Amino acid sequence: MYTTKAYAAASEVSGLACTTVPRRDPVEQDVQIEILFCGVCHSDVHTVRNEWKHAMPTVYPAVPGHEIVGRVTKIGSGVKNFKVGDIAAVGCLVDSDHTCPKCQAGLENLCPNMVMTYNSPDKHGTAPVTYGGYSNSIVVNERFVLQVPKNLDLAGTAPLLCAGITTYSPLSRANVKGKKVGIVGLGGLGHMGVKFAHAFGAQTVVFTTSQGKVADAKRLGADEVILSKDADEMNKHAGTFDFILDTVSADHDINTYLNLLAADGTLTLVGAPEKPLSISAFALLFARRNLAGSLIGGIKETQEMLDFCGKHNIVSDVEVIPVEKINEAYERLLKADVKYRFCIDMSSLKGA
Ligand code: NAP
Ligand code: ZN
Numbered sequence: 001m002y003t004t005k006a007y008a009a010a011s012e013v014s015g016l017a018c019t020t021v022p023r024r025d026p027v028e029q030d031v032q033i034e035i036l037f038c039g040v041c042h043s044d045v046h047t048v049r050n051e052w053k054h055a056m057p058t059v060y061p062a063v064p065g066h067e068i069v070g071r072v073t074k075i076g077s078g079v080k081n082f083k084v085g086d087i088a089a090v091g092c093l094v095d096s097d098h099t100c101p102k103c104q105a106g107l108e109n110l111c112p113n114m115v116m117t118y119n120s121p122d123k124h125g126t127a128p129v130t131y132g133g134y135s136n137s138i139v140v141n142e143r144f145v146l147q148v149p150k151n152l153d154l155a156g157t158a159p160l161l162c163a164g165i166t167t168y169s170p171l172s173r174a175n176v177k178g179k180k181v182g183i184v185g186l187g188g189l190g191h192m193g194v195k196f197a198h199a200f201g202a203q204t205v206v207f208t209t210s211q212g213k214v215a216d217a218k219r220l221g222a223d224e225v226i227l228s229k230d231a232d233e234m235n236k237h238a239g240t241f242d243f244i245l246d247t248v249s250a251d252h253d254i255n256t257y258l259n260l261l262a263a264d265g266t267l268t269l270v271g272a273p274e275k276p277l278s279i280s281a282f283a284l285l286f287a288r289r290n291l292a293g294s295l296i297g298g299i300k301e302t303q304e305m306l307d308f309c310g311k312h313n314i315v316s317d318v319e320v321i322p323v324e325k326i327n328e329a330y331e332r333l334l335k336a337d338v339k340y341r342f343c344i345d346m347s348s349l350k351g352a
Contacts, residue, residue, distance in 0.1 A: 006349075012048070015330075031072055034071045037154055063131035071085065082145060096115065119132075157309075163341060184244060202243075213225075246267060263287040264287070
């Protein structure tokens with residue numbers, strides 16, 4: 001075992017502060033990574049503040065961060081795909097049972113025994129739970145370590161590991177080429193959803209509550225932008241969408257969006273608000289609409305997404321911050337005040 005610096009929350013009201021956490025020494029299949037950049041996902045905020053206490057209670061201290069890009073510093077004797085000095089990435093998963101039908105199908109994100117990058121029981125017994133990427137170093141089984149295309153900016157790549165795959169997966173499964181697609185919320189997930197929907201050839205419409213994001217939405221690839229508070233504008237689109245991806249992190253009226261779906265259209269939720277959403281049966285019954293959910297993606301699909309981004313030169317629009325600014329960044333994230341993903345330069349933690 002060794003220790004590494006990390007930013008951790010001591011309780012749901014403490015905010016984050018510098019500490020040290022234990023990591024295991026790399027065993028046979030492990031890759032040790034010096035973390036260079038870590039994106040800031042809204043899930044980090046939900047977890048730190050224990051907002052998902054009914055589904056996934058937070059164990060403290062909590063070290064968030066699951067959008068990790070770094071450099072390999074050590075490998076176990078059985079590692080085949082990485083060598084010391086390589087750039088490597090880690091997303092929301094660090095392990096699974098490897099044996100269930102979902103793992104066999106490359107869908108580790110659906111494995112009943114998946115181990116998430118933070119706040120999951122630590123199978124190695126190094127700590128009570130796994131600790132995430134707001135840290136200088138991490139050790140991960142190589143099956144959960146991704147290759148980064150050489151042409152991509154590293155800070156902009158980090159958010160692909162969660163915001164990227166979470167939007168890429170449902171949009172690619174929905175075969176959106178030539179279809180009318182709505183992206184609700186232009187945050188970290190939403191702005192990646194716009195980039196992917198546009199790259200997949202969908203007619204892409206953004207719904208935002210922020211007047212100040214309209215011009216950007218078009219630059220990011222939207223064909224049309226609708227201010228969701230404008231009821232007249234919303235009504236004009238009633239019954240016309242094939243697919244809507246809802247990325248909103250807080251309570252909102254989902255029925256408004258269900259009503260915009262055409263017959264047999266689907267609204268897929270990726271946003272995970274603290275409180276249950278209220279759903280009108282009528283919004284689903286009429287036009288035989290579907291409501292679905294989606295959780296990140298499997299490792300194979302995550303690599304496919306990274307390769308797609310390499311080929312199409314897609315990265316996240318990031319505001320790079322030093323780790324000391326993390327509590328301020330959370331406050332701004334809650335006000336939808338970031339264009340469009342905070343990304344921590346982890347070298348700032350070394351001297352902290
Ligand atoms: P984010 O950057 O904060 O973006 C959320 C966006 O939602 C905001 O930028 C804002 O967009 C909109 N919004 C916020 N509050 C709203 C409200 N009260 N009413 C209407 N719109 C509102 O968050 P994120 O990192 O993209 O994450 C979004 C959600 O997805 C979070 O709940 C997160 O936990 C979840 N998530 C799920 C998965 C998964 O696998 N399913 C993976 C990662 C994250 P506008 O300013 O454009 O309105
Ligand atoms: Zn995330």
